[in-house]
Amino acid sequence: QVQLVQSGAEVKKPGASLKVSCKASESTFTSYYMHWVRQAPGQGLEWMGIINPTGGSTNYAQKFQDRVTMTRDSSTTTLYMELSSLRSEDTAVYYCAASSGYYSPYFDYWGQGTLVTVSS
Amino acid sequence: DIQMTQSPSSLSASVGDRVTISCRASQGISTYLAWFQQKPGKATKSLIYAASNLQTGVPSTFSGSGSGTDFTLTISSLQPEDFATYYCQQYYSYPLTFGGGTKVEIK
Numbered sequence: 001q002v003q004l005v006q007s008g009a010e011v012k013k014p015g016a017s018l019k020v021s022c023k024a025s026e027s028t029f030t031s032y033y034m035h036w037v038r039q040a041p042g043q044g045l046e047w048m049g050i051i052n053p054t055g056g057s058t059n060y061a062q063k064f065q066d067r068v069t070m071t072r073d074s075s076t077t078t079l080y081m082e083l084s085s086l087r088s089e090d091t092a093v094y095y096c097a098a099s100s101g102y103y104s105p106y107f108d109y110w111g112q113g114t115l116v117t118v119s120s
Numbered sequence: 121d122i123q124m125t126q127s128p129s130s131l132s133a134s135v136g137d138r139v140t141i142s143c144r145a146s147q148g149i150s151t152y153l154a155w156f157q158q159k160p161g162k163a164t165k166s167l168i169y170a171a172s173n174l175q176t177g178v179p180s181t182f183s184g185s186g187s188g189t190d191f192t193l194t195i196s197s198l199q200p201e202d203f204a205t206y207y208c209q210q211y212y213s214y215p216l217t218f219g220g221g222t223k224v225e226i227k
Contacts (some may be wrong), residue, residue: 105216
């Protein structure tokens, strides 16, 4: 059973940085590419980027290129998404999602989501 | 970027009804299309990939069709657990993009 367990809700101030974690089982970590997707309140879904957990290579959406960093820790099979210079528009639920391929990146599994609120 | 347009944005239906949701891509994407389901408080569930292939464990009341720019998700007989919001997503090219969602509500 593939499980992606994300860290808990956070409240951040504008200008701060955010780091969300997504813990995967070992088999998931080595077999799947991991994506980060966000959903602002009442809004649609927005793809932020992808990381190859085994090699660490990444591909970020242009919109987030300057502010996002996706990393992984092989020792704990945990993926991280860090977003800097937060603003109110970054208030959203952030999801990790797993795809088995880079060139056919449909999501097989999703994390439960992490609510991030950016407010002064 | 490829724009994905879903219609309708919401619909009301009764248990047992046949429901159809449309998704249109701004350019041809072959069959590189997925559908998934969101319910409040529940993990997002992937339903279909490659336009018409059901993910493991997805009931056969769900089906998908289409290729190129026009796609359809059909629920042949709506069940109480199917009331949710449905999204399409293209994976023909990066950045991955999503439809705006269709909320299926109880009539």
